[in-house]
Amino acid sequence: ACILVQLTCSTSGQVKYRKKKKSLRRIFSRFPAPIIGRWIEMAVDSEYLMQFVEETSFYNRIVLSHLLPSNLWDPLPHFLQTWLRNYLAGTLLYFISGFLWCFYIYYLKLNVYLPREAIPTRKAMLLQISVAMKSMPWYTLLPTVSEYMIESGWTKCYSRIGEVSWFLYFVSIAVYLVLVEFGIYWMHRELHDIKPLYKYLHATHHIYNKQNTLSPFAGLAFHPLDGILQAVPHVIALFIVPIHFTTHLGLLFMEAIWTANIHDCIHGNIWPVMGAGYHTIHHTTYKHNYGHYTIWMDWMFGSLRDPLLQEDDNKAE
Numbered sequence: 506a507c508i509l510v511q512l513t514c515s516t517s518g519q520v521k522y523r524k525k526k527k528s529l530r531r532i533f534s535r536f537p538a539p540i541i542g543r544w545i546e547m548a549v550d551s552e553y554l555m556q557f558v559e560e561t562s563f564y565n566r567i568v569l570s571h572l573l574p575s576n577l578w579d580p581l582p583h584f585l586q587t588w589l590r591n592y593l594a595g596t597l598l599y600f601i602s603g604f605l606w607c608f609y610i611y612y613l614k615l616n617v618y619l620p621r622e623a624i625p626t627r628k629a630m631l632l633q634i635s636v637a638m639k640s641m642p643w644y645t646l647l648p649t650v651s652e653y654m655i656e657s658g659w660t661k662c663y664s665r666i667g668e669v670s671w672f673l674y675f676v677s678i679a680v681y682l683v684l685v686e687f688g689i690y691w692m693h694r695e696l697h698d699i700k701p702l703y704k705y706l707h708a709t710h711h712i713y714n715k716q717n718t719l720s721p722f723a724g725l726a727f728h729p730l731d732g733i734l735q736a737v738p739h740v741i742a743l744f745i746v747p748i749h750f751t752t753h754l755g756l757l758f759m760e761a762i763w764t765a766n767i768h769d770c771i772h773g774n775i776w777p778v779m780g781a782g783y784h785t786i787h788h789t790t791y792k793h794n795y796g797h798y799t800i801w802m803d804w805m806f807g808s809l810r811d812p813l814l815q816e817d818d819n820k821a822e
Contacts, residue, residue, distance in 0.1 A: 556664040557656045557750060558583070564754075565590045587652055591645040598761045599637060599725055606721040606765055618771045625720040629713070633722040636709065643729035644736070648757050651740045655750060660743035662750045674749060681746045682756075682798065688738025690802035693795040696731065706731040714788050716770050724764030736760060763798070772812045777801055782812035 562583065568590045569578045578586055607630070610618050655662045666674050696707040709728040713719050725732065739757050742748070772782025779796045783803075787794040793810035796802045803809035 550658060553664070554656060554658050557652075557662070560664065560750065561587055561652050561656065568594050584649065584653060588645060588649040591648050592642055595645050595758065595761060596638070596641055598758060599641070599722075599765075602762045602765045603634075603721045603724070606769060610769055610771065618769075619716075623716050623770065625717055629718050630720050630722050633713065633720060633726040636727070637722065637725040640725070640727055640729035640732055644725070644732050647733050647736050647740065648754065651743065651753075651757070654740075655743065655753075661745070661747040662743055662753060663747055664750055666749055669747070673747075677747050677749075678752060681742050681748050681753075684742040684745060685738045685756075686796065686798055686802055688741060689735055689797040690795050690806070692735050692738065693797070694806075694808070696734070697791060697795070706734075711788065711791065713768075714791075716785060716789075719768050719770050719785065719788060721765035721769050723768040724766075725761060774813075779803075783810070786810050786812060 565578075565583075565586045569575075569586065572593055573589075578589055581589065611624050615621065615624075651660075654660055663669065669677070696702050706728045710723070710726060710731065713723045713726070727735075736757070739753070739760075743753065767779065767781045767784040769781050770785050771780075772785075773780040774782065777799045779794065779798055779800050783794040783796075783800060790810065793808050794800070794803055795808055800809055
């Protein structure tokens with residue numbers, strides 16, 4: 506108890522943890538070293554992990570206190586509060602990004618990016634919203650579970666950027682994104698190549714297989730297990746690469762914006778980004794452009810199909 510009280514009064518930072526370890530080792534030097542060493546390690550680890558719990562609790566309060574009366578969420582266990590926060594934040598992000606993007610490309614820029622006949626019907630978009638909303642409670646279990654694993658100390662996440670150099674921070678993000686890109690590519694490809702997975706999971710998303718049926722709202726219109734499987738590489742990478750906690754959460758929730766973008770059928774032609782032009786081909790051919798952020802994995806593994814070449818082939822026909 507004495508150890509825990511002293512530790513919980515200290516400030517964050519691994520340097521202070523190391524000093525605290527040395528101090529406590531001197532105080533309890535009369536006790537058997539292996540036992541005391543283990544007590545100190547457990548106490549220090551617990552204090553460090555509490556930073557993650559405090560951070561997620563802070564995010565929970567920010568979101569839930571502005572959206573719900575406190576008597577509805579405050580009595581809930583921490584895990585359920587985190588899930589509720591992720592669910593509400595994910596739903597808001599989906600609708601805000603989808604509506605703003607549709608308003609811009611279908612109303613403000615009508616006939617600039619897409620001709621009127623290429624705009625999906627209201628019925629198609631409402632169907633996509635319905636599928637996404639049925640899956641959203643399950644989607645948001647994944648970041649909730651990943652936060653639980655981080656809080657439990659099972660991953661390589663760290664709490665503060667100051668614990669590493671800025672150079673290592675950006676290197677770790679780059680490695681993390683490469684692993685995520687590789688994982689999503691092969692997960693997506695296997696969802697096509699393994700027939701039962703396609704039939705019972707991924708086919709739900711591929712009913713939108715023409716330009717006038719795809720919209721930003723199709724970005725999350727998946728079978729819930731399909732959506733979770735394609736996001737799992739974000740969680741697997743936590744066990745391989747040291748990554749900043751808040752950065753991980755930000756990248757995970759950026760998926761909602763990115764998936765809205767790649768389903769708008771507008772080819773941005775920005776190399777090497779896997780934009781909507783590439784992804785529209787994926788929805789119409791079923792065997793090209795499985796990548797997520799970039800075209801590199803499709804280029805490496807022979808599944809790349811360029812939208813400009815596709816246009817040339819269509820004109821030739």
